[in-house]
Amino acid sequence: MSSATLSTSMKGKGPLCRFLLDDPAGKWLLIAVFAVSIIVSGLNQFVPEGSALHVSSYTVTLLGKYLCFGLLALALDLVWGYCGILSLGHGAFFALGGYAMGMYLMRQIGDRGVYGNPELPDFMVFLNWQELPWYWQGFDSFWFAMFMVALVPGLLAFLFGWLAFRSRVTGVYLSIITQALTYALMLMFFQNDFGFGGNNGLTDFKDILGFSLQSDSTRVVLLMLSALALGLGYLLCRWLVNSRYGRVLMAVRDAESRTRFIGYRVEHYKLVAFVVSAILAGIAGALYVPQVGIINPGEFSPINSIELVVWVAVGGRGTLYGAIIGALLVNYAKTWFTGAMPDAWLFALGALFVVTTLWLPRGVVGLYEQAKKRFIKPSSGTQDKEVVDHGR
């Protein structure tokens, strides 16, 4: 079943098969993601409630959420792991995509809101607005909204990256201004009169394309779509980094000035990676919102973006699959901690930051590879270790 899904997604993309063969870890990760998604969906749909094997719809949504985070981590790994841009503002692209989807879902509510206004969402009625602001126009169409999901984060990333890379803002400075970017956006979206629901954000969604968001089957479909998006995103990133373009990208990461002197337009290479990454983050956000049922300005908060960095760091950056593994691991740990001992979660997360940077520069993936080298092939070289060490 899982291999069938994989092969359909690869139909007509012959070269993709080749570098999937070169990338066994990625292949197994994708197979595992699809297998788990399908099994969970099946157990939720076809096993009757009350049976020991039944999976609750809560778990389905949770898994869907993890996969969205996986896609987000993948997006960050593309710029951080392969291009050396540590963005502390990727949460902003995620949230923008989420808001675009949220706006569509708000428009779908129609006259079923508390105030029953067919045209305006509840919070606008509450603010005494008479008509829909211009930037809400068109969001009643699903395809327009989906277009915006990609366009808005992509455009922001393009403008921001174009300015920053052209004037050669690098390293720490770039990290700090990306953080300022998401902070400014957070303040903006918290404003009530900004037109995006202020503090409360967008919520109370009813249905998507006519399917109720509360029903189990919609949730299962959303989970499968998240898995599919993650899979396609992974293949896209893998294709990018394996191509000639990807080689230059890594050259930029390892020796930016040298690459420039050879004659490459470094800023163009960086910009493409940054925009692609922002669009992927936006898509992740758009898939995330219908599953959790709310989007609010808290998603823009700088701490979310930094937490995202640690997912990638824990998994192992510069590997793509490591980022996904990291996102799944850390978020699973978060769910477990907030259930079992909520007070200890921040201690654990903090310790994770410190431990990862001090002792696991290549994340759990690196740890596994080290172990493999030591126990299976003790004599094999360590030439690829440098690659990651330079990627700051």
Added chain:
Amino acid sequence: MNWRLWQALPLVCLCLLFVFSAPGQVLASSDASSNEELATMLGEKSWDKLETAITRLSVKGDDESQNILTLWLSGQLFIEKKTQRLVTAEKSGRTYLISDPISGDAWGEVKKRSLKKVRINNRLRNSIKTALALWDLKSEDPDKRLQAVKEISKDINVSTLPLLEGMVEQETDTDVQAALTTAIALYNFQQGSDELKLESLKTLAESDNPIVRSALESAKNTTKDKQLLQGIHSALADLDRRQDYYSAVESMFFGLSLGSVLLLAAIGLAITFGVMGVINMAHGEMMMLGAYTTFVIQSAFPSLIEQSLFIAVPMAFIVAGSVGILIERLVIRHLYGRPLETLLATFGISLILQQAVRTIFSPLNQAVSTPEWMSGSWIINDALSLTWNRVYIIGFSLAVFLTLLFILRHTRFGLNMRAVTQNRAMASSMGIHTSRVDALTFGLGSGIAGVAGVALSQLTNVGPNLGQNYIIDSFMVVVFGGVGNLWGTLVAAMGLGVVNKLLEPWAGAVVAKILVLVFIILFIQKRPKGLFALKGRAVED
């Protein structure tokens, strides 16, 4: 002059009226009025008669009358129904303890039912306040006199005018004198002839008292006389001009005070980030530690609130500084030259510190009290007053800045620090213990953050999130000012503070902040190394 005498005539008549009219016997009969007389006077139902009673007490002008009026104003004056005598009553459980308002003798306990409160309404309250202000006019304390003049000028009548006029000559305090002149001018403006009105406008145009403005505004709509109208308009224009000037001074002051908060928050970072090239995301938590140190000291020595800040400043420096050294030795030491990793590790530390504070104290904000000498405001004139805590914080931040500058420039440690910053290998071969200098530098930066936390505890809520709210701003200041340059940090902090406050009136607080952030983001594109770029280790990347 003639006219004034004529104006004073009704007062004389009024006084004569009191002396000779029937109730006037009270005054005539004896110097100290008896309880009985007062009781009949204040037991009246009619508001007008009560008003007369106030005037009479005020004309008498002795301490006893002042006492009665004060008690009346605070609602402690009653008439005992049975005996028809005037009493003050204090609630004690279910009954009231009553006593003689004149002598203060205790008269036992009565039920609430047997007492009748002396009537009062807002009009009477105002009359009593004006009457009481007359006593304060004679006070030794110039502040009290000033307050009294202001109280009286709200409602001048013929009876108070000669009093004020008499005071002008004798008054030694210039502020009180100015207030008196304004009050008289205001009266002349409202009641006098057109000539006198024009004359008084000159005085009024120089006053900042808000009452003057409202009087002129209302006169503007009623005055018919062209010349007078012109005079009023020019006087109002004068007032407006000064108002604009004062509000500019005020926003400047707010800007500087915000700037000095930013400076305090950023200056420690200017050391750790600017000089050492270490991205310390736990910097905000060092400030938090400083603020909590203040809280702990105040809870440990509740009797020393006034002195608590003087103890807290060195303590916060020691606490935050030693935590900083600990962090440097345990974590940052291993990460030199890898700024992005340092960023992540210190962010982890900041999460741990926040959660530690939540666990040890509570997730809620803690109440830190402000010493007496820091509360209140510095009243420069009627239109301009600056709060003391902000004035002190501006001074304090400059003091910290200069101290730091002195340490860097003129001490052995500062010399070592600069040497290590500029050329680590060379410094090491000259015999400088570089890793110890690193630890101490980081400790210094963190310690200063702790000191900043003491100051912040006086301005904002002390809670686990205190640091987080300032960390982005601090980074903006350091990056904007130019990494590794203390003067740049000073200019950037003050500049951003003032710009923020100047934008606030027309953009709103949040939008102003967003605009400043966007400005910095764009500025960094133009000058990636900040306003004043320096050569140093941090610049070598």
